[in-house]
Amino acid sequence: MIVDWQRRRSEFNHDWLKNRYLNNLDGFIANLEMKKPDETRLVIFLQEYWNQWKIHREEAAQLIDSVETEMSPAVLFETGLLKDVNPEIREWVKPLTHHMWLNRHDIKNKISNCEEWLLKVNAQYDKMNSMLNEIGRNMEQLKNLLPEFKAFRDICQAFSESISKLPSEVTV
């Protein structure tokens, strides 16, 4: 069974972040590194793609916030295989199942790891936005920002990996 959270993670991490955003960011960095960069492409990226992070950062935060409630085997008591369990038993088995799941899969740590990386991505993004506003469309100065773009790329990659480590299926 594919639950809504898995769909949202796929759409965010696979479809958007890895397949599109990081690909475009890598293309932008490679272009900027060339002896004669294609300036039109650089401008298109900055105008149309760079700011997509602003739109998707909320989605990322919601994904992390909801993993514990949506991917816990406790959901099986609501809509899944265990929904017909006697209410008296459910009352103590459900929280126990949830607790065991948290411990067994180290969920809290994985979530806090994602949160930390998300904070870092956001911080680097905001910092770079200020820098980009200062330099405008000056290509020479844009080249000077290469290390910053690369750092942003690496943090995005690490964030993507932390998201990948979250559970892939609802399991005990």
Place this chain on the structure above:
Amino acid sequence: MNQLPRVLIVDDIYGKDEWERDNFCLRLGLKNSFGKLEVEEPIAEAVFCRGQVETNGQVKNDLEGTLKFIRAGWDQYPRWALVLLDLHFDTGNYTYDRDPEKYFGLTILKALHHSTEFRDLPVIILSAMERSPIETIFSEHGALGFVDKSKLNKAKLQELLFHHGLVQPPDETFIGRSIAFLKCLREARTRARIKDGNILVLGENGTGKELLAEYIHWQSERTGEYKSLFTQGVPENLIEDLLFGHVKGAFTDAKLDQAGAAELADKGTLFIDEFGNIPASIQPKLLRLLDKRNREVQRLGSQQPRKLDLLTVMATNKLDILNSDDFRKDLLFRVNAANPILLPPLRDRKEDILLLTEFFTGKFEKDFNALQRSISPEAREALLTYHWPGNIRELETVIENAVYNYKELRTLSANHLKLERGLPKEPVSIAVPRETEAPVTSASEAKSNDFKSLIDTLKTYDFEHFKKEDLKGKLPQAQDAYALFLARYLIAALKATLTYTSKKPGGEISYHPAMKLIANDFDMKATPAKRLLNNLFKISPGAIKELVETETILKEAIELYGDDKLKEDLKKAGIN
């Protein structure tokens, strides 16, 4: 300068979206063969295939079209050096598309894996999806690796091409584009990077063993020099001196200390040609030199061992060296004789013959100040059908003589080629690693024995102890199996009799020689040959459906030579 290696990327997004595709090319240093994007210092040329078709806004995965696309690039030069295959292809059907078991990328991979024509096609999975749910599936179906899309960069792609790609060398030091040859180069460069390795190269005379040793040295990235030692015709005591060196006074003429080839190659590569001729008296000393963990040499007359850091390459034309009584077994183990690099003979590199011919013709025209010439169709035919016992060296000599003797001609004709006509030599047995002392046979010999034993088994198969229940309804299965068996037999015969021409370097089907071959009737006329081909399929047309779909050669043979009745039977069985 050879063309850049061609990399095929089968991916729904990059196959469709030009902006994404160009960014992919920029980050990997790929030249987009159909795009306008300028990439500085590209490492390969990229071709994209979406793997899908779109009609009225509805997207469908397209296995047949994808295989056709892959086939087209596999049959032309330069072939796909590498295929990067995506897993998840988005058709809008969320549940289906994202079920790891049903990834369209795996469907493509399985189809490639089950088809003999793509046996050597190097495929790497390139995906942003999780690999763990399908880890076993993709490796069982022939994928050479899995790379996370977001982690692939120029350096990683270079590494993939190095280890898995079928890549022609960038210059003309090595000429060839046949799969056998490119696989040999791939094996050589991969082994070259193994630290302190000992590599044994086996190849018939004239196949280019020394060139391969040099290639191994370039690819090894070792800092020291490449030194070679040729043992052919060299007296025993001189081999030892040339290899290990001597100190002053070691023998009458030793006036000075002198390093041997092994020492001179320190931190580099030592090539020992005609390794099979190393005399028994020197073999124990070689053992120490070939000890990877503790390589040492001692100059003649010295008690002082010298530690060395070497890559050693040994070559021999003694293809059955593993069974040779002239060699210490421990020495053979040390040179990894059970796992040699096999340089294919020219007769197994048919696709390279004309390429080499053109190269040598051009070279000798310049050397002899001769007129530029074309090669006549008859000459091409003669070159392609000759068995080349002396391999490339023989081809070079034949062309050298042809150009030298007819400097003023503009056409190289068949009668200018002095080819030694006669029966091909018996194939030479190649030693394979094994535990027992069973007689060593070549792979083709072993297959041939299997075939004979299979026929014997069928002829003498005994149903005596079968219960009535066990006999029930087995006829259709037996007929299907027989039909498949015959179809595979035919495919092998069609492949063995392909005609290679410059127009069809991948080979052209000729059913008539194939029929003659399987019937062992070399006087067979065209009509009975065609009848025989048609009869082969009539036993159980439905059984060969999958083979017809995956084996182009079979499909093509049926399309070209199948009669109406056969085509109708196959149509009824669901084969179009």
